[in-house]
Amino acid sequence: MKLQVATVASFVLVALAAAAQAVTFDASNKASGTSGGRRFNQAVGLPYSKKVLSDASAFIWKTFNQRAVGDRKTVDAVTLVVEDISGVAFTSANGIHLSAQYVGGISGDVKKEVTGVLYHEATHVWQWNGQGRANGGLIEGIADYVRLKAGFAPGHWVKPGQGDRWDQGYDVTARFLDYCDSLKPGFVAQLNAKMKSGYTDDFFARILGKNVQQLWKDYKAKFRG
Ligand SMILES: [Zn+2]
The missing domain is CATH 1.10.390.10 (Neutral Protease Domain 2)
Incomplete structure (x- = not known):
């Protein structure tokens, strides 16, 4: 009896775990x-x-x-x-x-x-949105970064190094994030994880050791040709 109860209980636990994971x-x-x-x-x-x-x-x-x-x-x-x-x-x-x-x-x-x-x-x-405090350009940039890494960037997107501001959004920010991730692979994952509880531009400096304005300057310089 005891064994049966334990078996049933473990089946229930397995089923609950599967249900919790299933999307x-x-x-x-x-x-x-x-x-x-x-x-x-x-x-x-x-x-x-x-x-x-x-x-x-x-x-x-x-x-x-x-x-x-x-x-x-x-x-x-x-x-x-x-x-x-x-x-x-x-x-x-x-x-x-x-x-x-x-x-x-x-x-x-x-x-x-x-x-x-x-x-x-x-x-x-x-994605996390910094409890609503992250700027919209970054949110859209991360979404396009995922699209880029998945291999579905359309031909009309800006090329690496193009754009006026790091948080311009969409393809411009996606290309910039790709540069940041090349400096430290996993950067975007770390940034997203930090954005679970809030947001500050200082996250860039905390992960990469340079503030976001300096990173944008470096990025523009790299692709100036
Ligand atoms: Zn979007």
Whole structure:
């Protein structure tokens, strides 16, 4: 009897652990009646999208060096909804909203572009935001950094060394973060980890030993040619 109770208890524990780790990925298309929504179904599709959400999440945990579930944000489900909205996409909590109008207007490789957008948006689901105190340019730069490292940077992005400010956001900040990470591999993971509890630009100096303005100057000088 005692052995049975112990066995049942261990099964329950294993099941609980599995449930705690399992993140579900879901996708739906509410714009199937629009030309962009139809293009999404033809060129991308819901099964592939779900796989991208799963692959992107695993890639993000790796990039952020979050091997243990306890290191990650507590998220039960990541969902994608294709909608008849303007813009490109946005993420609210764990829900990614992709514009069917945008998908309809993509020139070139629709599947690759949508995949890149999903890596960017999935990063917003998982990244820390300094309890709301990190600047928006850095948040967007980290999302594009993940997209870059995953191999989905589109051809129209700025080249390394381009841009006016380190926190300009998106591709400009992503390229700069890539430079910072080259100085100390794992830099972006460390930066994200620090952003769990707050934010200050001084995080750059604490990790790399130089303040962010000096790093930006060094970066610009390196690529001046
Ligand atoms: Zn974004």
